[in-house]
Amino acid sequence: MSEKNKVLILDFGGQYSQLIARRVRENKVYCEIKPYDISPQEIEDFNPKAIILSGGPASVYKEGAPDCNNIIFSGKWPVLGICYGMQLMVHKLKGKVQRAESREYGVMDLKILQEQSKLLKDISSPTKVLMSHSDFIPIPPANFKVTATSKNTPTAAIESDEKQLYGIQFHPEVVHSECGKTVIKNFLFEIAGILPDWNMDSFIEETVKNISKQIGNKKAVCGLSGGVDSAVAALLVHKAIGDNLTCIFVDHGLLRLNEAEEVMEAFEGKLGLNVIKVDAGEHFLSRLKGVIDPERKRKIIGNEFINIFEKEAAKYGEGEFLVQGTLYPDIVESGTKTATTIKTHHNVGGLPEDMTFKLCEPLKELFKDEVREVGRKLGLPEHLVNRQPFPGPGMAIRVMGEVNEDRLNLLRKADAIVRKEIKAYDKENKVWQYFAVLPGSYSVGVMGDDRTYQQVVAVRAVGSEDGMTASWSHLPYEVLDKISQRIVNEVDGVNRVVYDITSKPPGTIEWE
Template identity: 50%
Template structure:
């Protein structure tokens, strides 16, 4: 489903690791925005053109062979433009090829910005402030139609403005927290230059989404696959608000859920959320289809296909079902489709790239354009209890992608017990709400241990806990050492088959939150 309001910002992605942060910052002003590849066909937006365009940074030099190019059709829209880093350089390069060259001294990290003009982009920003630079090229010749409005000691062209049009560019990254007044700078572009009032809220999203669902579905019925997580629960509640008993929720035990999760969550759906839900035990079907499969991408495809098979079977007796509702999020979409196309995809998600090419049901994806924290805000507005809203993300493929090898019941049971210990201890020590997501992965590594003076040769469990805002970037959680020691001791003593526990101290990027 497409929830693009009339007033929105288009972000053209040139491959920056910070592009998703631009979107997050823009949305903090209650302004809707979308990320699209730099080579997106702009004719797709003719019916609803953006109120502003942001050109992201990127890892390339504008002088590289095959470097991302600027679609000059954006100038025909007479729409405010802000170029960031590579986005600034491509604006200059477009006017004067060769105007950008490798700098004698690269600039990475904090730098002192001196503002030369504070009338629009830098309105109410101090004349001197710290910004975050990340570039090896610089502009040696500024096109005549641009003027400098900011500089640093190392970069005489740190910020520019077109003399006649509302086109701006900055060499630094206002989207990162290290740029002290970065949020205000983006706010000036969004609010003062693009004249957007910030009316895109959880309440307005709910109202427009309910209307869209009703219009799309009509008198047909919708089946919604519930996972027990925030995303699918919010989707089910939205759809239920829109069409009532035309919705049938299905909560599938795929054999890949956490300990006791199937019955516990099913009870909450029925007794507290009052959703029309049917529980189906399809664990044997999933595990049979996954037997002997090691590759994580194949696991995701198999799990996605099996879910559809289960849903199709569950509603095969009723031809009024025409739609499948699911909780695809914006990070799922971004990670599944790179700015250069599928060749550089990080990983497919079971509810994006993991669906079969042909389905008997059309998709309803009402939160497809939302980040996780935005979904939680929508859930709160819908009155969903906090016990659901604050639940850590749990992947659709479940424990199937936390067993880092082929999946079988023995490994899953080990993982369930280890996971239950980790999560229960986080709750007991009031640490659960301090982290974005916590998980245990069972590694395909067996190591020698000693228990009761006897040699063991058993599996290794990896603990993973991260802090994040939306899951697009994350840092490992600095959990107390005594806590980690206690969890490790419990797992090794209480879970037969595991004799070693490690803690993952990787950030995202370069790692992902899940191991697979």
């Protein structure tokens, strides 16, 4: 990555801010998301080639609305304002923003007015775009030209080529906007003149250097779960510090059927990694006894992980650093300055305040598909690269309510059937994640001419690129029928199977 080809994204609290970063990176351009109130010096230090302002739920004319430094609109950098970002640009440059009589939410027709528009170049008119706003711009700032309109928005896109300032009322980062990818490409390449020079090879090289600088000759331990995130994090750190890394696999008793054995088979003595297994199932279950609230589950598990790591690290050279496979979606969902907490990820918000480790999180700016690409380049076998995502708290957050061995065993058996049948059907790996859930509800049934009152199992299967959004998978009825029949016939205590058809949002991938 060239230091001259970076994009700075300022986050004003929009629900799609992380998708802007995804779209930029898809074009092999490096970017980072920073808070909206970043200082001028921090902007200079980052040295962006261009700046993008995200959307957000606030109104620019209200007291306390998110604001940014005026230097952003000085003409020093090309700036693209999206939704709230556009309205803020207009507001600060003496245009007018006000409440709309008719709000726009959903997919709308965008009519392009200017053939010479740099931002909307090569886009046919009209085109479908996603709108999500209750304010509009009746009067743009001086020396801006209006380049597009919609039914209820007279100023849907504006440009000032002289000041390198561009604004759009719609969201180009979502798939619903037909022209979205073209808009982002036009901004990056036609307007900002950025070179697409960021790739996973350069990421690996730079990250290994940073790890070497951070850890030096000290020791580190890695919480190896067997998933792709922790495996890739471990390989990157091992590449930087070699045998000074010890990987600790904690069997917390919340894993899938036969998973502990499979993880050790995959990693022990392989890939150059030193892997130690710790059996802690009884300990975790004792700490979870009587706990129902999912946030408490996550935090208890996060705390106990660290406690175990600290004890184990003392046996292997006083590990000073804890390596984690934290990804960017984990940080976003756990809550940031401009993002609401959706759920606390055990490796983010679940860490104890008195932890003695220093964290090393080499993947925290990446999305899942990027991590898989890094894994391939580091030589991780394909079956591990494409391994099903599995949450750190394990089945504790797939068993609704209290977690105990009986309920875990029931779910393990049902889950194994779900995974086997969908894997047999999904030869092209189109289903991103699939598993069983134990909701904790019971239903009346008839089995062998007798009345039953037994547990319900839910099946979850979704498609996704990055884990931030997901669509429920339209599995064939034949597959669902086979899963249902097998679970009811083979898993004692279950008499009903249901299929979760909720996408993310509004749901999350996990139930807790």
